[in-house]
Amino acid sequence: MTLRIANCSGFYGDRLSAAREMVEGGPIDVLTGDWLAELTMMILAGNRLKGRPGYARTFLTQMEQVLGTCLDRGIKVVSNAGGLDPRACAEAVSELAGRLGLRASVAHVTGDDLMPLRGPVVDADTGETLAAAPITANAYLGGRPIAVALEHGADVVVTGRVTDAALVTGPGMWWHGWEPGDLDALAGSVVAGHIIECGCQATGGNYAFFGEVPDLAHCGFPIAELRADGSCVITKHPGTGGLVSVGTVTAQLLYEIGSPRYLGPDATARFDTIRLEQEGPDRVLVSGVRGEAPPATLKVAVNHLGGYRNTMTLVLTGLGVEDKARVAQEAVWARVPRESFDEVHVELTPMLPPAGGAGTALLRITVMDADKGKAGRAFSSAVVETGLAGYPGFYGLTPPGDASPYGVYTPSSVAADAVRAVVTVDGTRIEVPHVAAPGDEAPEPAGQEEPGRAGAGDAPAGGPVRPLGTVAGARSGDKGGNANLGVWVRTAEQYAWLSSFLTVDRLRELLPETGDLPIERFALPNLLALNFVVRGLLGRGVAASPLLDAQAKALGERLRAVAVPIPPFIDAPKNDIS
Structure with missing residues (x-):
């Protein structure tokens, strides 16, 4: 019998x-509801340091609205x-139920919290040891x-850090009785969980x-x-x-993924086996997913305090934008020397002018330092002080303010059998030992093209120059310091052109911000899609x-806006439900 799993939250x-x-x-x-992201854990850590709850309080607001109905049904x-x-x-949920006159069995899952850590933290991306x-x-x-x-009869299950997909995979195990060896079924549920965990991004959002x-x-x-x-x-x-x-x-399947082998603690889902079919209006069948054994390690999200930061944003208008940006910086650094900060980042973001009007650009100056005082008003006030002695048309978008602390996320790993999950239901404590799935963990495949070695391909030359987005869709996001960029089209003919045209080197040409950063490209022909991982962006x-x-949310849209020669036989996209 089918299990209907609904999502009601994609983020805190x-x-x-x-x-x-x-x-x-x-x-x-x-x-189900997903409240946690890498940034959210840092936010909750900050709340806890201030004496506030270390959980998402908005969940209680939602439970107050629906708990009675959920218990009745x-x-x-x-x-x-x-x-x-x-x-x-x-x-807190149990207390809420009591106030509402309800009897609810509320369980919670622990074991994910590894503090205090034993041994060094090794960055899974760089191999460096966290100091x-x-x-x-x-x-x-x-x-x-x-x-x-x-x-064990829980009506409400509250967890800490689990994979986003686990919110679907767990109920699927309970309902359908899946065992660790049911890798295809588990992988299918991982895919289902990945699709719905970001809420409306699966139903037309973004x-x-x-x-x-x-x-x-009014997106559902x-x-x-x-x-x-x-x-x-x-x-x-x-x-x-x-x-x-x-x-x-x-689009949602391409969000925040890496290689076609999507690693998880319950199964490795092969995204290159997914089949999609429009069953009817607002109904898409997802089938064919193959599963492999999960890795012998669990991903670990580690956060530490990095120091203090402050950003001031100035507006540049009209002629000589780059010269104005130079003059603005010279005036600031004359008051607070650039070399006095641990880190400085300057970003000039030009904007298209209205028809017949003057162009506008944003100059963002960010400083980071271990000393809150240096990064605070000493910096922001120095920027404001240039207001009447700087470039013409000066105005800013940020008032002078103090520095704020910032955190740094490090992805790491731990042996899966070293972590023991514990479930507590109505006061009863149940240990959940790690059970290895049968089968060998397959090696992680490399990108389809090696960074810096991808050729221009043999895509047909010529054709009218128009934005790539007239043919291709895109969805981008972040995973720590890396950005992923998924690009897809709607017909096999379009995909044949895209896969030949959009090489790693071509991506560097179209998105100069990627520079000489390592880029991996993965092909997903069953989805008519390519996925790029830009490391360190x-x-x-x-x-x-x-x-x-900061989260590469618009990276895909920047790519789609770039004009490229598209062969005449590549039609613009057609509605895929027509």
Whole structure:
């Protein structure tokens, strides 16, 4: 029997009414919500240092709206809103239930918190050893502890750091009885979890062809109808805005991934085996997913305090923008020497002028230092002091202010059998030992093209020059200091051209910001897509990045805006549900 799993949150700060919308909008079996990201763990750490809860308090607001209805209808609730303190979050849910006159069995999952760490932290991307003292270190647990909690009668399961997909995989294990060796089914649920964990991004949100999406202002959240073999149908409640199409699902599948082998603690899902089919309006069948054994290690998110930062943004208008930027910087550094800071980042972002009007650019100056005083008002006031003695048309977007602390994220790993998850249900403590899946872990494949060695390809030359986005969609995001950029098209003919045209070297030409950074390219022909991983583009990750687009959210749209020669026989995209 199919398990209907609904999502009501893609990040800490998502639409508060979503839980009620999903519970009241139609039949569902499980309500899930993803509150955690790498940046969120740092935010929660800051809250905890200030004496505030180390969990996502908005989860309680949503539970107050729907808990009674969920208990009446037998809807299970599974959320990672526990953050750094799942026990306290579960206790708060139990207290809420008591105030509402409800009887709810609330479970929480622990074991992901590895603090205090034993031994050095090795950066999984660079191989470097972390010298700073971590303030958080959390292993990404899988779905098995969630399944155990549900098997023991939990109505609400609150976790700390689990994989985003575990919020779907865990209920799937409980409902369908999957064992560690059911790798294809588990991998299918991992894919389903990846599709719905970012909420409306699967139903038309942030979609490259947003003009096709009806009533985006009232976009419905996604539902995965999960079957016993791991296949699923992605849909949404009737009467809601948004769109579920092969295109919207493809876009989300390409979000924040690396190679086609998507590693997870329950299974490695082969994204190069996914098949998508439009079953009907707002219904996409996801099938064919093959699974492999999970790696012998778990990913670990480690955060430490990096120092203090401050950013001042100046507006440059009209003629001589680059000269004005130079004069502005000279005036600032004459007051506070550039070399006095640990780090300085300057970003000049030009903007297109209106028709017949003057162009505008933003000059962002960011300083970072271990000394809060140096990075604080001593810097920001120095920038403001140049206001009447600088370039013509001077004005700023940021008032003088103090420096703020920033964190640095480091991806690391730990042996899976060294982490012991614990489920607590109504006071009963249950250890969940690590069980290795049968089969050998396959080697991680290298990128299809080696950095710096990719040729220009044999794509057909000529054709009218037009934006790449008239043919291709894109979705981009961050993973620590790396950025991923997925690009897809809608026909086999378009893909044959894209895969030949968009090489690593071509990407460097179209996006000069990638410079000489290592780039990997992976082909996903079944999705008519390519995925690029640009290593180091975001420096030390979103919390420490001084970039305007610190999470590479707009990297794909910048690529789509670049004009390239597109052969005449490559048609513009057609609506994939027509």
